[in-house]
Amino acid sequence: MLARLSLSDAELDQYTEQLGQILxxxxxxxxxxxxxxxxxxxxxxxxxxxxxxxxRESLSRDAVxxxxxxxxxxxxxxxxxxGEAP
Amino acid sequence: MRxxxxxxxxxxxxxxxxxxxxxxxLEAIRAHNEALNVFLFVDEVGALEAARRVDERVAAGDNVxxxxxxxxxxxxxxxxxxVPTTAGSRILEGWLPPYxxxxxxxxxxxxxxxxxxxxxxxxxxxxxxxxxxxxxxRNPLDPSRVPGGSSGGSAAAVADDxxxxxxxxxxxxxxxxxxxxxxxxxxxxTYGLVSRYGLIAFASSLDQIGPFAKTVTDAAMLLEAIAGHxxxxxxxxxxxxxxxxxxxxxxxxxxxxxxxxxLYEGADDDVIASxxxxxxxxxxxxxxxxxxSIPEIRLGLSAYYLIAPAEASSNLARYDxxxxxxxxxxxxxxxxxxxxxxxGFGAEVKRRIMLGTYALSAGYYDxxxxxxLKVRTQMIDAFRRAYQEADVLIGATAPSVAFxxxxxxxxxxxMYLSDVFTIPTNLAGDPAISIPFGAGEGGLPVGxxxxxxGRSEAQLFAASRVLEVADGRP
Numbered sequence: 107m108l109a110r111l112s113l114s115d116a117e118l119d120q121y122t123e124q125l126g127q128i129l130x131x132x133x134x135x136x137x138x139x140x141x142x143x144x145x146x147x148x149x150x151x152x153x154x155x156x157x158x159x160x161x162r163e164s165l166s167r168d169a170v171x172x173x174x175x176x177x178x179x180x181x182x183x184x185x186x187x188x189g190e191a192p
Numbered sequence: 193m194r195x196x197x198x199x200x201x202x203x204x205x206x207x208x209x210x211x212x213x214x215x216x217x218l219e220a221i222r223a224h225n226e227a228l229n230v231f232l233f234v235d236e237v238g239a240l241e242a243a244r245r246v247d248e249r250v251a252a253g254d255n256v257x258x259x260x261x262x263x264x265x266x267x268x269x270x271x272x273x274x275v276p277t278t279a280g281s282r283i284l285e286g287w288l289p290p291y292x293x294x295x296x297x298x299x300x301x302x303x304x305x306x307x308x309x310x311x312x313x314x315x316x317x318x319x320x321x322x323x324x325x326x327x328x329x330r331n332p333l334d335p336s337r338v339p340g341g342s343s344g345g346s347a348a349a350v351a352d353d354x355x356x357x358x359x360x361x362x363x364x365x366x367x368x369x370x371x372x373x374x375x376x377x378x379x380x381x382t383y384g385l386v387s388r389y390g391l392i393a394f395a396s397s398l399d400q401i402g403p404f405a406k407t408v409t410d411a412a413m414l415l416e417a418i419a420g421h422x423x424x425x426x427x428x429x430x431x432x433x434x435x436x437x438x439x440x441x442x443x444x445x446x447x448x449x450x451x452x453x454x455l456y457e458g459a460d461d462d463v464i465a466s467x468x469x470x471x472x473x474x475x476x477x478x479x480x481x482x483x484x485s486i487p488e489i490r491l492g493l494s495a496y497y498l499i500a501p502a503e504a505s506s507n508l509a510r511y512d513x514x515x516x517x518x519x520x521x522x523x524x525x526x527x528x529x530x531x532x533x534x535x536g537f538g539a540e541v542k543r544r545i546m547l548g549t550y551a552l553s554a555g556y557y558d559x560x561x562x563x564x565l566k567v568r569t570q571m572i573d574a575f576r577r578a579y580q581e582a583d584v585l586i587g588a589t590a591p592s593v594a595f596x597x598x599x600x601x602x603x604x605x606x607m608y609l610s611d612v613f614t615i616p617t618n619l620a621g622d623p624a625i626s627i628p629f630g631a632g633e634g635g636l637p638v639g640x641x642x643x644x645x646g647r648s649e650a651q652l653f654a655a656s657r658v659l660e661v662a663d664g665r666p
Contacts, residue, residue, distance in 0.1 A: 109505065109549045110512070110526075111542055112534045124604050125547055129560075131605060132494045135567050136559045145565030146572060148397050148427070149383045149621025150646070155426040169290040175519035182514050187525045 193220070193353035196262040196410040200303065203250060203261030210246035210261030214239050214305050217263035220354045221307065228330045230348045232268050233276045234308040239263070242305045249303075258413050258437075260303035265349035265358035268309035269316060269392040270401070272296050275306075279392045280314040280324040280342075283536030284517045293390025294425065295359060295401050295418045302417040307355055310345025314538045315508065316366055316394045318342050319610040322601055323540040331374060333636060337594040340370030340610075343404070347374040350404045357414050358404045363394050364496055365589075365614025367402045368626035372589035372639020375628045376404050377411040377656065380614075382646045383621035384429040386415075387422030395503035396427075398496075398618040407665070408627070408657045412436040415649065434649060442654035445478030447583045449655070454489035455587020455613050455641065462632030463588050470629045470640040471586060473662035474655065482582055488574040491567045492616040497608060498551045498564035499619070504541075505548025511536060543604060568619050575620045579645045584655050588613050589626040589639035613641060623649050627656040629663050 113121065167180060176183040193216075202208035218236060225231050249256045266272065269279040271289035278284045296306060313323040321329040321344030331339040332352035339348045343360025347370035350358050360367040362380035371378025379402040386401045393399060403414035413436075420433035449471070456467055475481050513519035513532030520531035537545070551560040578585060590610055600607040617624040623646070626639040640659060644652045 109542075109545045110509075110530045110533050111537070111545065112530055113542075121543060121546060124543060125550070127605050128497060128547060128608075129550075132498055132560060132564075135491050135494045135498075135563050138491075138563065138567070140563060140566040140570075143566040143569050145562060146568040147565055149572065149619075150429075157423060165290050170515075173287060173290065173516045175513060175517070184514055184525050185521065185523060185528050 193356050195407050196259060196356040196405065196413060199262050199356060200258055200260045203246065204256060206250065208261065210243035210305060211240065213261045214243040214263055214307070217307055217355055220352070224332070224352055224354070228332060228335065228348055228352060229311055229327050230329055230345050230352065230354060231265070231308045232278060232311050232326055232345070235275055235306060238275065239305050239307050242300065246303050246305065257301065257303035257417070259299060259417055262304045262357060263307045263355040264299055264304040265307055265310050265346055265355045266296065267312055267343050267346045267358070267360045269312060269361060270296060270359065271390040271392070272306065272309070275309060277309060277392070278326070279316070280312040280326065281536065281538070281541070282325045282518060283511050283532070287517050289390070291390060294387035294422045296390065298418045299359070310349055310358065312345055313342035314541050315392070315504070316342040316361060316363055317504070317540050317544055319365070319369055319607050320600065321345065322597065323538055325538055328597060331594050333375060334594060334634070337596055338373065340373035340590070340594065342366040344370050346404055347371055347376055347378070350374070350376055350406060356406065357410055359401055359418070360404055361391055361399055361401050362618065363398045363500060364618050365611035367404065368614045368624060368639065368641060369590045369610060371404055371626040372628070372637065373594040375637030376406060377408055377628070378626045379403050379411050379415055379649070380617060380624050381415060381419065381649060382429070382623045384427050385419045385623070385647070385649070387425040387428050389422055389424035393507040395500040396507060397503060398500060408653055408660050409437060409440050412440050412653045434647070436650050436653055439650035440653050440657045442650070443477060444474055444655050444658050447479045447655070448482060448581070449474050449479045450482050450484040450578060450582030450585045452489070452578070452585050452587050453483065453485045454487065455585070458612070459588045459591040460593070460632065463590070463592060463638050466630035466632060466638040467586070467588050467640055470659055473659060474586070477658045477662070484578055484581060484585070486574050486578055488567070488571050489616045492571060492619055493608060493612050495564040495567040495571070495619060496615040497547070498560050499568065501544040501548035502551045502561050503548070505545045505552065508541070508545055540604070571616060571619045572621070575616070575622060575645070583644070584651060585643040587641050587643070589641040593632040593634070593636035593638060617643055622646050623652060625652045625656050627659050629659050
């Protein structure tokens with residue numbers, strides 16, 4: 107669901123086996139007792155970085171929309187999101 | 193092909209021109225690209241235009257820069273305005289970036305001429321270029337073998353003398369391993385030294401852009417040109433580009449170099465034999481050698497294959513058929529997203545997305561992703577302790593010389609093991625260089641890896657230069 111992928115039955119079998127092997131290998135760390143160790147999400151302890159709030163040139167809307175699969179009225183266009191009104 | 197340093201000197205002095213050097217590079221690419229599948233796109237028009245601009249600046253008396261007129265190949269995960277950029281994936285086929293990666297602006301500012309985009313494993317996920325949606329790249333030294341990966345195209349471009357230098361990206365070894373397999377110098381810089389702006393993200397806390405070259409000096413020149421703070425990357429280190437070329441001949445006299453058991457155990461005999469000879473060369477050059485053990489390294493592979501897929505599953509959520517790239521139409525948005533991703537991503541990318549979403553999911557987060565982040569802390573601490581005993585660490589880059597096509601494609605874990613010696617530095621955020629030293633099976637090159645603490649690139653280049661000379665490349 108999170109991955110937003112659909113798989114055939116054959117793919118499902120293959121991935122189940124391969125991912126199982128990889129996770130089995132990962133069990134060497136899942137089994138460790140690491141109580142009291144702090145997690146690291148970034149190697150140098152990233153702190154929020156802000157820049158001065160001044161206007162700068164940015165990409166034009168048209169340049170960005172040019173590469174969209176579908177655009178309409180200056181916006182990205184997508185298929186229906188909501189069901190039809192009853 | 194001559195070195196980048198020699199080309200730049202000649203172009204600046206007027207002994208050659210950027211157009212002449214670019215034309216030579218285009219001829220070399222044309223001669224072998226079809227057989228080797230190195231470039232996904234050759235920017236003939238753009239390259240000649242860029243070369244003419246360099247020649248105009250030389251004619252006007254400008255000091256163009258350290259890379260004046262030097263042809264450079266760029267891995268296809270670096271955005272370049274108007275140049276097709278695919279990251280080796282069908283999902284970005286036909287996409288033309290509206291902006292330049294910072295590294296591209298910087299190499300152009302230094303006078304280099306971008307020749308085109310090189311093949312790679314899809315979204316940099318692989319160690320052989322075999323996961324590219326556009327077919328594998330062949331190793332120029334033996335076309336029946338892989339060039340390594342994921343930056344295999346950038347390595348092959350330099351190994352085949354198409355360009356003297358190239359850029360790759362390294363998340364778990366994707367510069368150093370192909371450098372080893374193709375007989376090149378490959379550098380994974382300190383995390384944050386080189387801006388990632390415009391680099392198509394794989395695992396953002398691990399990705400770094402770095403150089404390939406045939407000589408240590410060329411690699412140092414290129415890194416100097418691309419390093420330094422960038423406002424557009426919030427993880428960019430605050431200081432300007434370090435002085436590297438000036439320190440290439442500093443040597444290793446008086447330095448302590450630690451041979452790390454976990455960075456070569458399990459490698460093939462020919463790889464270990466080269467490594468041992470490299471260590472002796474460093475001793476002969478005046479370094480003190482100590483043998484070290486860093487047991488935490490053994491946990492690196494598992495931690496990496498949870499952290500990198502977790503970050504990738506989040507980074508790749510953006511390929512949903514809405515703003516750019518492929519769209520497969522369906523009746524509603526959710527079905528369109530799923531159909532697009534199912535058609536656009538290859539098998540290895542799907543494998544990692546599933547692994548990542550699993551490692552991050554509510555019931556397994558603590559057991560997998562959470563534990564992996566704690567192992568990362570232990571890895572950083574372990575390297576810090578090692579660097580109290582040694583200035584530089586040394587090990588193998590890859591467990592074997594270049595392997596054959598298909599040898600590891602059916603067994604993902606075997607492929608992942610190609611990066612077992614390179615992954616720990618990415619987790620630690622530290623720099624490392626792979627330098628060719630000696631030959632292994634079938635005369636194929638072997639790479640030796642030098643590692644140092646954050647921001648120690650100058651010292652690593654100096655140690656690499658000692659090995660370059662000792663291996664007969666003065």
